Amino acid sequence: MMMPSVFSLTGRVAILLIGGASGHMIMNSPTPYNLNIQPLLQVDPLSGDSYPFPCHNQYGFTTRTLVEAGGSTLVNFTGGGQHGGGSCQFSITYDEPVNGGDWNKSAKFKTIYSIIGGCPAVFTDETHNLAPVAMDKNMRQDSQHCGNDSGIDCIRQFMVPIPKFLKNGPATFAWTWFNKLGNKEMYM
Template identity: 40%
Template structure:
């Protein structure tokens, strides 16, 4: 009888909490369902023996819909999750993870208490560069100790772009409830990420709340002050331009030639415009709440100094880097060239 009771207890513990099931994680043989150590010693990806052993390479096409599924029963009332990608196939604490999806509330389950996980859907953004990456699922539970869960999986992205413009435009992964940061989430709330990115999903009837501490910078705000282009100067309307004055020049002496400066805009991204209706190339100004309607998918421009990625009919505008502009659905860099006439 005691053996049966002990077996039942162990079975419950083994299926408790949540583990990412799809995509299939690294190191399944040594992966457990516990959160990251509060000290941050096993960040990222639950560092342990065999942490980056590959049992299956998960292949995903850019722009295609994918499934996120879980194993376990203790969803702790749900919470908020993020999906991120790192170029480092064996990430360290210094690796950069870029967010491709944020779930505010309802992740990994929407029910109260420990109702188990529910399948979620996500997309690899169109134009995301092809290659091998470390995929990360991070979770900040709503009920229970203030924790951070993280599982990682090997993925290969196909049919994507050839440059890093889409990757670099994505926000950094949110980190909280570890000793390596002062950022903390509160219990009984679905944490609102300071910068969820353009690909964000908010569950209905969530109890949202902001984290405290140094949690990164929210997206948005006024664009960086651009260098204004010089205004054209019209000649005086009252008279024609005067001819140049005659000058004398000694033999072997050369007159000084004028210097002419031309400004060119050079495309550095290579992200093609989205194949959508004309409405996609002329998005509306941001509405209240930071999102605007859009059509299709891909990188869009909102004037010269803002860009965004269209996802499910909504776009969140972000500022371009200083010295660049957004033109014809691509980021371009200003370059000046001087030559002698």
């Protein structure tokens, strides 16, 4: 009988940009790189040298999430800029971040789960973004949460299945997002 594999998962972010410094979104679970440590997680789309793939070349963390292959992990978000929703992909890499910018030259991410439409939110009208209702501890705006993956006019959360064939060991979990409304950009 084979033992299920367990690997540590360090969340990466897809980030949603809508304008000012307070109206953005980040993945907060699993804990992404640089969520609460300096330099704080950036909230801009991927853009060459300024915010390179992957994840703006961020790699600082204080928490790793342990996940069992064949199980699932909760993905949740914080923010006030949903750009009318969109589509998300969740990926894994076993490549380790390297200081000095070499991370983006070697990382190979494999998509393990996709959500086409309705991520991170769905709206009853052409609303671009939900009104902010709170702030997180780093003063990021947050909007109403659904607490599930099917709510409307709220930020959804998702249970993302982790394939049972994944190997044990440190891994990086990435969320990428393509917005429905506004400039067509890729956020991570």
